[in-house]
Amino acid sequence: MQPRNLSPITDFILPDVRVAIATIPSRAGQTGNDPENPVSGVLGAGSSSAAESATLAGVEAVYRRCRDLGMRLSRQRRMVLDLLWAEKSHLSARDIFEKLNDQGRNIGHTSVYQNLEALQSAGVIECLDRASGRLYGYRADPHSHLICSQSGRIQDLDVTLPAELLQQIEALTGFTIESYTLHLCGRPRGQ
Numbered sequence: 001m002q003p004r005n006l007s008p009i010t011d012f013i014l015p016d017v018r019v020a021i022a023t024i025p026s027r028a029g030q031t032g033n034d035p036e037n038p039v040s041g042v043l044g045a046g047s048s049s050a051a052e053s054a055t056l057a058g059v060e061a062v063y064r065r066c067r068d069l070g071m072r073l074s075r076q077r078r079m080v081l082d083l084l085w086a087e088k089s090h091l092s093a094r095d096i097f098e099k100l101n102d103q104g105r106n107i108g109h110t111s112v113y114q115n116l117e118a119l120q121s122a123g124v125i126e127c128l129d130r131a132s133g134r135l136y137g138y139r140a141d142p143h144s145h146l147i148c149s150q151s152g153r154i155q156d157l158d159v160t161l162p163a164e165l166l167q168q169i170e171a172l173t174g175f176t177i178e179s180y181t182l183h184l185c186g187r188p189r190g191q
């Protein structure tokens, strides 16, 4: 496994826009302090045992979700889910195949791909269509992304837009906004 670029959790409020960055490692199981904005919390897990157990709880919850949806939880499907929940990043089918094989897991590339497609079409995992191909992630809830223009790395963000802005958009379009995803691009400061 490649060393991760560890960075601290950042949870800050821009004028009227609430942002939480889910990164690795992060405080496990925390769901934010704002009762009106439960998605502003950070998700994720690091290397501590508490965080590991939270990762386990997270993956157990997704196993349950799959069972509720009537999906079979084969050994291969669990491997894919375990890896996505452990990595908490956005990975291609090939990345996932290589990481599992590096861990000595016996799984074929076709099986990895088929499981990812089944999980994403059931709405259990995230799927991003990028020019370079599809990337899969562990979060299926609406969230935003910060894309590094240098490395291409994608970081999950929870951004809450001001209610007034959403109301303006609704008035302009005649739509009721149910969810939104922002794609922000940038480069690390000082580079």
Ligand SMILES: [Zn+2]
Binding pocket: 090, 126, 137, 139, 143, 144, 145, 155, 156
């Ligand atoms: Zn994501």
